[in-house]
Amino acid sequence: MSDNNPPAKLKVAMLVYPRLTLLDLAGPQSLWAMQAETYLVWQDLNPVITDTDLVLQPTHTFETCPSDIDILCVPGGFGAWDVLGNQKAMEFLARAAADARYVTGICFGTIIMAAAGILDGYKAATHWATYPMLEMLGVEGVRERVVIDRNRITGGGVTAGIDFGLSVLSELRGETVAKATQLLIEYDPKPPFDVGSPDRAGEELTQIAASLVQADFENNAMPAVQAAAERRKPLS
């Protein structure tokens, strides 16, 4: 799309890692892309396989990512639990968050942010199933789809990234740009079912959905979050 007299491109740095959730990244990144250049940042430049088996190519490492970024964004995914124990990733996030204009994340990505200490003293959203983990890491969870607390903007599960992405765009480029973008992507959602949150879905369906992640949470997520919480204790 063309754009008369465009302002300087936004610099967006998104953490990528194996088994991240593609839609967590593609949602907000697509909203920002017309206004931004995107850095996909990981510990090395090896291709990263997402949850859907589609492959992403990191563009920068923790060492080569520019420091003057406008939006730092941490997407979620079942690979998040492995990132919690990745000291270099934690250090990169702490360093990048100190300089970034907006420090953002969604879904399980906010658990990574909490483990990195970059949500200390901020309220945050996360996926409906992971609020206990946020609290184990000392961060106050707010059960809303998008939570804005000063320059920390966090969203709930996966598709919250689209709502959240538009909010961030509005902050950085103004309401008209955000609204025109929303219209161009025809974001006038009409979900076929009204079951997008536990409140709406009811107990039985929530149990079914929770059962799909239960084994992963017990075997992978909880031990990783507990270990991260232990490591953080001396700092708090």
Added chain:
Amino acid sequence: MSDNNPPAKLKVAMLVYPRLTLLDLAGPQSLWAMQAETYLVWQDLNPVITDTDLVLQPTHTFETCPSDIDILCVPGGFGAWDVLGNQKAMEFLARAAADARYVTGICFGTIIMAAAGILDGYKAATHWATYPMLEMLGVEGVRERVVIDRNRITGGGVTAGIDFGLSVLSELRGETVAKATQLLIEYDPKPPFDVGSPDRAGEELTQIAASLVQADFENNAMPAVQAAAERRKPLS
């Protein structure tokens, strides 16, 4: 996520091409991925740069894509206009659509479908800005977010792919799977603005959004669609 006694994976073939809209593909593909293996199909296996500069790796060519696919899906993007003149792509789509259980597309992707003749005699949705092109190609447009006409399922602009993807999943795997998926991706949308369609956006904002695509439509889309319509005449 785990799944007890899962049924055979769905086979999903998605057309990819340079300058496709990443979110057109990532939305539905993410919804289907737990139940599916995805083939990204193009004329060769060279990496494809999407609208957001993120790169996708085709997995199959027109010649190697399996024929017994459950969902054929054509995403949109500003690169669509070049695909209209790609005879091999048109032939692949005609061949694949003849065998596929569901033949689907969204956004500008439905213009590609129309040019390939695989919407002949079907009603279809497309992006709000491209209904005239659908009609130039002899396809009856219906101004709804998702249009289901027998085994053709088409959606409006970009984010319609999420609503549409859930509808397709429900058809193929049942309502409980679709609902549990919707809850896991927390699809309880709360757009920050109510401007996701021309009706809601009003005339002024619609003009602003339309102006962003005007040059591309005049210089690239319309000539390509006119040429495709000319080529189709002897067939109709």
